[in-house]
Amino acid sequence: GAGVSQSPSNKVTEKGKDVELRCDPISGHTALYWYRQSLGQGLEFLIYFQGNSAPDKSGLPSDRFSAERTGGSVSTLTIQRTQQEDSAVYLCASSVSWNEQFFGPGTRLTVL
Amino acid sequence: SQKIEQNSEALNIQEGKTATLTCNYTNYSPAYLQWYRQDPGRGPVFLLLIRENEKEKRKERLKVTFDTTLKQSLFHITASQPADSATYLCALVSSGGYNKLIFGAGTRLAVHP
Secondary structure, eight states, X not given: OOOOEEEOSEEEEOTTOOEEEEEXXXXXXXXXXXXXXXXXXXEEEEEEEETTEXXXXXXXXXXXXXXEEOTTSXXXXXXXXXXXXXXXXXXXXXXXXXXXXXXXXXXXXXXX | OOEXXXXXXXXXXXXXXXXXXXXXXESOOOSEEEEEEEOTTSOOEEEEEEETTOSEEEETTEEEEEETTTTEEEXXXXXXXXXXXXXXXXXXXXXXXXXXXXXXXXXXXXXEO
C-alpha cells in the first residue's frame, strides 16, 4: 500500500512569510509525529498526534509553530513569520501502537 | 535530560567486513530502542527494535545488542556491502507514555569495494 506522503517536497520562502506543510499518513495509523532535521543533525521531535488530539506539543520551538490533524488522517504543520533558522527538512511519521514509525520523504524548507 | 550519543565521525570499512556502530545514552532507562537507516534526501527507514529484556536481536545480516548496565547499544552489519552505505540512526523511546522517540545524530557508514 501507499506509504507516508508529504507535500511540497521543497519549499523556498522569504523571511516573514507563512508556510504550510502537509502530511498524509498511512491509512489506519492513529499516531502521527512531526520531526525537524537540520543539516547534519539528528531528528528533533516537534509534536505528536493520537487521532486528532495533540497530547504532546513540547517540541514546538516557538508559538510561530502550530499543527493540526483532521479526520484522524491528514496533518498540517504551519510556520508563521518564518525565520532563517527555520530552514530544515521537516519529516512526518505515522505508526500503530508501540512499533516502528514509518517516515515520509520530508519537506525541505529554505527561508531566504 | 535524555541524551543519545552516536559517533559523529564517518565509519569507513572494506566490503565483506563487519561494521559496528555504537549508541550510548544517559539519564534514562528506555523500555526499548530502535535503529533506522537514512539515505540522502530520504526519510529514515526502520531496521530493528530491541526491548530492555532482550540482550540481542538479529535480522539477516544485522545484529543489535542492548546493554542496560552500560547504557549502550551496538549495531552490527556482517558481510557488509557498498549498498549498506548510509547514515544509521539510533532512537530511544521517551518516558512520555507513548511511542515518542529521541533520536541520535546518526553515524554515516561508507562501505568501499
